[in-house]
Amino acid sequence: MMLDAIRTLYILRPVWAVLLALFVGAGLIAVAGVNPLDAYQALFTGAFIDYYGLAGTLVKTSPILLAGLAVIIPLRAGLLNIGAEGQIYMGGLFSVLAALLLPAMPGFIHIPLCILAGALGGGLWGLIPGYLKAYRGINEVIITILLNFIAINIVSYVAGGPLMQEGAPYPYSNEIGEHLWLPWIMPGTDAHAGVVFALILAIATYLTFRFTTVGFALDTIGHNPQGARYAGIKVRRTLVITMFAAGAIGGLAGTFEVLGLKYRLYHLFSPGYGFDGIVVAFLALLNPILAPLSAFFLSGLKAGALVMQRAVGLETTVIEAIQGLVIIFVAASLAFTYNRSYWTAFLKRRRMLDDTLDELEANRAGRQP
Amino acid sequence: MANEYALEFDQITKLFGDFKALDKVSLHVLPGSIHAILGENGAGKTTLMNVLFGLYQPDGGRILINGTETVVRSPRQAMGLGMGMIHQHFMLVETLSVIENIVLGLPGQGMRLSLKEHVDRLSVLSDAFGFEIDPYAEIWKLPIGMRQRVEILKVLYRDADIVILDEPTSVLAPNEIANFLDGLKRLRDNGKTVIFITHKLEEVTEVADRITIMQHGTVTAEKAVSETNTREMARLMVGRDMVFEDLKKPKVKPGPVAVSVRDLRAHDDRDIEALKGVSFDLQSGEILGVAGVDGNGQRELAEVLTGLRRPSSGKVSVFGQDVSTLSVYDRRHKTHMSFVPEDRQQTGLVLDLPVVKNAMLRDFRSWPFSKHGILHMQNARDTATDWVKRYDIRLRSVDQHARFLSGGNQQKLIFAREVECAPRILVVMQPCKGLDVGAIDAVQRTILRERSRGTAVLYISTELEHILSVCDRIAVMCSGEITGIISPAEATSERVGALMGGISDADAA
DSSP: OHHHHHHHHHHTHHHHHHHHHHHHHHHHHHHTTSOHHHHHHHHHIIIIISHHHHHHHHHHHHHHHHHHHHHHHHHHTTOOOOOHHHHHHHHHHHHHHHHHHSOOOOHHHHHHHHHHHHHHHHHHHHHHHHHHHHHHOOOHHHHHHHHHHHHHHHHHHHHHTTTBOTTOSSSBBOOOOGGGSOOBSSTTSSOBTHHHHHHHHHHHHHHHHHHBHHHHHHHHHHHOHHHHHHTTOOHHHHHHHHHHHHHHHHHHHHHHIIIIIISSOBTTOOSSHHHHHHHHHHHTTTOTTTHHHHHHHHHHHHHHHHHHHHHHOOOHHHHHHHHHHHHHHHHHHTTOOOOHHHHHHHHHHHHHHHHHHHHHHHHHHHHOO | OTTSOSEEEEEEEEEETTEEEEEEEEEEEOTTOEEEEEOOTTSSHHHHHHHHTTSSOOSEEEEEETTEEEOOOSHHHHHHTTEEEEOSSOOOOTTSBHHHHHHTTOSSOTTOOOHHHHHHHHHHHHHHHTOOOOTTSBGGGSOHHHHHHHHHHHHHHTTOSEEEEESGGGGSOHHHHHHHHHHHHHHHHTTOEEEEEEOOHHHHHHHOSEEEEEETTEEEEEEEGGGOOHHHHHHHHHOSOOOOOOOOOOOOOOOSEEEEEEEEEEEOTTSOEEEEEEEEEEETTOEEEEEOSTTSSHHHHHHHHHTSSOOSEEEEEETTEEOTTOOHHHHHHTSOEEEEOSOIIIIIOOTTSBHHHHHHTTTTTSTTTEETTEEOHHHHHHHHHHHHHHTTOOOSOTTSBGGGSOHHHHHHHHHHHHHHTOOSEEEEESTTTTOOHHHHHHHHHHHHHHHHHTOEEEEEOSOHHHHHHHOSEEEEEETTEEEEEEOGGGOOHHHHHHHHTTOOHHHHO
């Protein structure tokens, strides 16, 4: 009973970490000369309650959630994908190419083609580190980080060169056809169907890990690659496919930015969503079903920051600091693992103390008739 | 007479719980000699050296260094007393150079470091002992034999008079061994005392002056090498009157040849040839034991058979079909091979997954665990619960992580999984290592039941008694070769010891 309660406290540790980060953040806000309660109220109203604010949060949730999945899936198999950012850029690039260069066709064919192209672009960008890791033993962290810069610069080149709109003031491409725009989910706002798609993917990922042999194989590799090999799992091939899939999901994040929000290829179109994905993954404890929640929360912090700035005149840098605190506290909270035998022993000692006190009490009572 | 021995152990006893790792061990090492300590795995050789080096405190007995009784409390103190130990696994920083490794951790250096001075001192030293080496070479670029030389120089550089080497040749390639043994002789000729732990008889006869033979924590003999021969040493090493439990094996008529291995060669992880042309046949309904001291190619043999390691040449066929191209998965499912690996925690189980998932590990892609890629966890749970009952696996729940099972229960779980799939071939490696009597009994009964069912069993173990009591035939391995295949009746201690020490029947004749 008591043990279960303690265990639950442990399971909820990212929640405590977030609360603690907000508490420490309140100190920062107070130092900046604003009432923390006012600031947080503005932040959360602006992010989650106000109609347009909520829409703004959902717009950001789409890429951040997909990037989170792109980190979670390989991490379950033991690979750290720092390259979601690059995969987002390649996804955006490939989908724009499909949108602008393919011959005219109806939207219901063209949109899926653009999405597939985007997934392929991101997938290829995941395939490279996946192959190098599995067959050449090269550290995937370094490769994925470096590929980010390459992808970002390729997009800058394409958006500012071959695809640049004539007379554009800075690098962006022509607009894609209106028949390719993703439908909106909240009338009158920017919130588009990308977030729905991302949510479905999160659920599908969860089901895959929970109920299929593929998920079983990935978890086995992640926990013990040597044991996985012994069990007859083709470890290298699985790792390559996993990185391709993760890259493809990262690519979708970029694709939906283009098809749902920007309608063009801009240079530097992602403000680091790929890296937010890493935070999402850890905040969700690598559980895909918790990823939507953690992505929604993180997006809310970002979207609400602007509202807060307008409402109480607080610099958005404070929010960036608070995001940093969230990351640090969540990362630190993961170090606390539930140790059953420790807590069993602790509870037993407590009972023994109570028993001893009871005995003492009984003795005292006995001596004083 | 006080200084007759450079090192003397007097009735040293070391207990681990109730287990006597060392039982009144006495040892006398003459100064300026090469003293070999010979024994099987688990004879207590390494424990003895750890006592000497202050890593363990003895529970009884005395250690005398140059005639003075000494209590060694730490390796640092042991080094101060002029002892240097070279472990089986090198303790070198691979990215640093030779001289940097040698200077690393040297006491009394202060804030200033002049590598040049140290290089000069080192070259005097290496010239004196004939250990040529480039002091500026980085360790990772050096072959294993040279790295060992660095370890030895490291010890000499700290003015050690007694150099202790733990299984020094086990990591060396054959061509490096002769060189290494010459080095030992040069150490002796320069007045150093060398203690070296080994299980290889040829090396003892080649370089050692005196020898202490250990067995099950006791000393069976201590004598000058010139007064003995390999046959006697083998008998003293394996010794004991070979009392083994008669398990009352049911008579099983062996069936057709299940596994046929021909001239199999393979390299180990360090790219040294570990299997040098192994051939044997294994019949259905037969248990073929593979005996030998640890690290003589047994692991590589098991891995090649199960597809985990690629052979460099040779052929493995199963029921007449060449399986060389089959993957691990296909070997397990098409040829119905099961494997109980040596390392049950790192290989045989995924410790941080629940017991039920570990039960599925071998066959998670097949019914009843899954169908069309969808897991059927309820089936898995039922199966695992059934196994837990029938194999007497003690646990709280099948959702418990495998990590929290005791060694014996972990092994029972592995056996249940590898045997319940009705294999035709079962490869088991060190199945009883570290288990208590009850678990050993359960494991052996399971293996004998498989034999009755007609399974071909390859039983690889370093525990000779177990092999003798379970197996129908015994293949003895030494340095990657099978030195002989004998029946348990023929397995006298002298014969097995000689085979384990690398003296095949042909040589002895």
